[in-house]
Amino acid sequence: MTHMPFIAATYVLGVAVPLVFAVGAWRRLAQARRRLAAIDPRAAT
Amino acid sequence: MDAIAYPVRPARNLHRFANPGRFLRLAGRVQPWLTWPALLLTLGGLGWGLFAAPADWQQGDAVRMMYVHVPSAWLASAGYVSLALASFAALVWRHPLADLAAAEIGPVGAGFTALCLATGSLWGKPMWGAWWVWDARLTSVLVLFFLYVGHIALVRAFDDPARGYRAGAILALVGAVNLPVIKFSVDWWNTLHQPASIKLTGAPTMSGDMLWPLLVCAIGFTLAFAAIVMARTRAAVMERRIRGLLLAQAERGSEHGSGRALDGAFGPGAGDGPGRGIGHVPGHA
Numbered sequence: 005m006t007h008m009p010f011i012a013a014t015y016v017l018g019v020a021v022p023l024v025f026a027v028g029a030w031r032r033l034a035q036a037r038r039r040l041a042a043i044d045p046r047a048a049t
Numbered sequence: 050m051d052a053i054a055y056p057v058r059p060a061r062n063l064h065r066f067a068n069p070g071r072f073l074r075l076a077g078r079v080q081p082w083l084t085w086p087a088l089l090l091t092l093g094g095l096g097w098g099l100f101a102a103p104a105d106w107q108q109g110d111a112v113r114m115m116y117v118h119v120p121s122a123w124l125a126s127a128g129y130v131s132l133a134l135a136s137f138a139a140l141v142w143r144h145p146l147a148d149l150a151a152a153e154i155g156p157v158g159a160g161f162t163a164l165c166l167a168t169g170s171l172w173g174k175p176m177w178g179a180w181w182v183w184d185a186r187l188t189s190v191l192v193l194f195f196l197y198v199g200h201i202a203l204v205r206a207f208d209d210p211a212r213g214y215r216a217g218a219i220l221a222l223v224g225a226v227n228l229p230v231i232k233f234s235v236d237w238w239n240t241l242h243q244p245a246s247i248k249l250t251g252a253p254t255m256s257g258d259m260l261w262p263l264l265v266c267a268i269g270f271t272l273a274f275a276a277i278v279m280a281r282t283r284a285a286v287m288e289r290r291i292r293g294l295l296l297a298q299a300e301r302g303s304e305h306g307s308g309r310a311l312d313g314a315f316g317p318g319a320g321d322g323p324g325r326g327i328g329h330v331p332g333h334a
Contacts, residue, residue, distance in 0.1 A: 026276070043298075
């Protein structure tokens with residue numbers, strides 16, 4: 005495969021960027037859900 | 050006297066989803082239908098592009114970078130369109146969720162625009178012999194990235210979130226003028242960047258063996274973008290609710306002349322760490 009380092013870097017970025025955002029969003033959502041459940045259990049359902 | 054028939058306002062249906070509880074219930078049901086197809090299509094499309102799609106007769110295997118670069122470029126523009134639409138809804142109809150959605154689209158759009166610029170640079174070096182050229186397409190996408198960053202900063206720059214949202218919405222709408230410049234830059238100017246291979250008005254100038262994995266990647270990335278924005282917006286709605294509940298608790302506490310209600314507001318998990326507590330929205334530091 006020609007230009008392998010460029011292709012590898014592109015695919016690593018292509019997976020890493022959405023993954024970082026997805027994990028960040030999931031953690032933030034889980035934290036918000038936990039905090040809301042602690043304050044108002046009805047609202048978190 | 051005849052009854053006056055009032056026209057149905059277009060925003061009326063949109064406001065059905067202004068209720069946070071209704072939005073959270075609906076978004077919670079839609080989320081898995083975005084997340085799992087996004088994961089499957091993105092990974093499947095990238096694998097298809099990397100291992101099964103043919104190499105280009107001219108570019109060789111370097112063309113495989115297209116399967117990351119093109120979907121991210123498409124999402125950089127499409128993300129800004131959604132940001133501008135949310136800003137329009139927030140300014141014109143004062144839709145309470147549109148503000149939050151716009152604030153959450155900004156960072157994700159900036160991330161995908163940065164991905165587009167980085168992968169374009171990685172593709173440009175072996176093909177053009179340069180990491181960067183001040184080409185009309187590249188420069189207009191860089192301006193788009195700065196618009197996203199400006200929006201992120203502006204929305205979070207005010208003590209009163211409503212002012213930040215309003216200023217950000219105006220910037221987003223003014224910045225939308227850059228979108229046709231990006232789209233038509235390769236037609237209007239003599240650019241190093243190639244013209245579009247896929248057009249709505251004509252047949253694609255690309256082999257089907259390359260087109261199909263590209264479409265799968267584009268759909269996968271688009272669903273991933275939507276899933277991330279939806280999860281962030283759900284979190285933002287919950288955080289707004291938390292802030293409202295904490296404020297209500299604090300007001301009740303001050304009315305009773307006791308600081309006890311505040312103990313709960315600033316207790317573990319609510320006020321641990323600098324800058325946390327009432328008035329602070331996590332993720333909006």
